[in-house]
Amino acid sequence: MSRAVVPVLLACAAGCGGGEATPPPRAAVTRPARPPKAQHDRAHAEPSDAEDDETSAWRPGRFMTQAVGRVTGAAQRFEKQSSFGFDEDASCVLGAFLENGREVSVTRPLRAGVRYVILGGGSDGVEDLDLAVESPEGKIVAADTMDDAQPVVELTPKAEGKYRIRLGNAKKGEGGGFGVVAIMREGGLSIPVNRFVESFGRTLSNAAQASHLVARRMKGSQGLAFHADGEWSFFGTILAEEENIQTGGLELEAPLSVILAGADRLADDVNLEVLDATTNEIAGRDEADDAAPVVALEPTKGHKYKVSVANVKARGTSLVTMLVLDLDVP
Structure with missing residues (x-):
């Protein structure tokens, strides 16, 4: 893989602005009154x-x-x-x-x-x-x-x-x-629908642009796809100013992995850091003064990674979303 793709991807994104397992056992159902079914509007x-x-x-x-x-x-x-x-x-x-x-x-x-x-x-x-x-x-x-x-x-x-x-x-x-x-x-927190639209929509838009850039620049690639391999690839978290959350145990085994975060309009500065937990070395970090951080890295097969997202500066408690993407090769 050409290493020149990583800085190009970082520049673009900055400018943009499970293993095999057994399904849960068939235990008795514990069910509250079911919320209304989702409308497809x-x-x-x-x-x-x-x-x-x-x-x-x-x-x-x-x-x-x-x-x-x-x-x-x-x-x-x-x-x-x-x-x-x-x-x-x-x-x-x-x-x-x-x-x-x-x-x-x-x-x-x-x-x-x-x-x-x-x-x-x-x-x-x-x-x-x-x-x-x-x-x-x-x-x-x-x-x-x-x-x-x-x-x-x-x-x-x-x-x-x-x-x-x-x-x-x-x-x-x-x-x-x-x-x-x-x-x-x-007693949990209320999140208006427009804040989900802002946070998820912005992160998804940056992910789509990063995917199309990779598809154009890397021969034989179809761009980026959501990380799978029995792990989560989307995270939505409520963070107060100066609060952070860590997600560990990720096995990023694709030739190229891209992690992006975004937030609603209340967040002004969100930072992102990826730690190679196997070597305890920083694999990537984005501390730019914006709310759309991105880290692209070439992970080492078999290593575990930990991702930290911090709401550095905000005008209130914010909804921060994060996506984990891998190279999509047919």
Whole structure:
């Protein structure tokens, strides 16, 4: 791979402005009153009304947009009908590409005695998603394994700790699609739909432009695609000014990986840093004075990476989104 592509990609982006696994066990369903089904209108299903033709033409972005829009739209309608809001203790919206028969998971903190609702959903073609939550001891405490693509679970943890949320694509055979979860809790924060549009739309637009640049400059490449390999590729997090979040354990094994972040209009400066956790060396960093950082790197096969996103300067608590992309080679 030509190393000249990396600085070109960085300049462009700056100017732009799961392994094989068993689906969650078929445990008893724990289900709250189901939020209204996601409407497929543009306000919710496509949180990027202002996106340009280049963004619209980027196929991975279209399908991720469907999944993110449907789940966040359902979450916001549920929020209006209840005392629930988005959980700010860790990433509250996560997305991943799931081949049929595979799953992805995340371990995150949950508070004791607090009611949580976790909503799932997918892009077109995703027919059966399963959702499960495991306690710190590895016991399933809530699950929805019904034969549909809109799983919902409710739980009230008895003890504070790190709980594992598992999202599985239960459909058999070839194929796959994007799956998304939203984590909500009683007394959580309200996020207006326009802030999702701003944050996700801006990040997605930069990702699409970076993908088209790579496709033009790298012979034999189809651009960039969302990171898969049984790991999450989309993260949405509520961050106050000077607050940061770290995502570890990523195996970035493609010849080229690109990580981008973006935020809503309340954030003025967002920084991004990628650490090679195997060598404890900085693999890439973007500390420019803007809210659209990007890091491009050539990862070492077998190494683990940790990504840190910081809301350095803002005029209020912001919704920060991050995408992890890999080189798409047929």
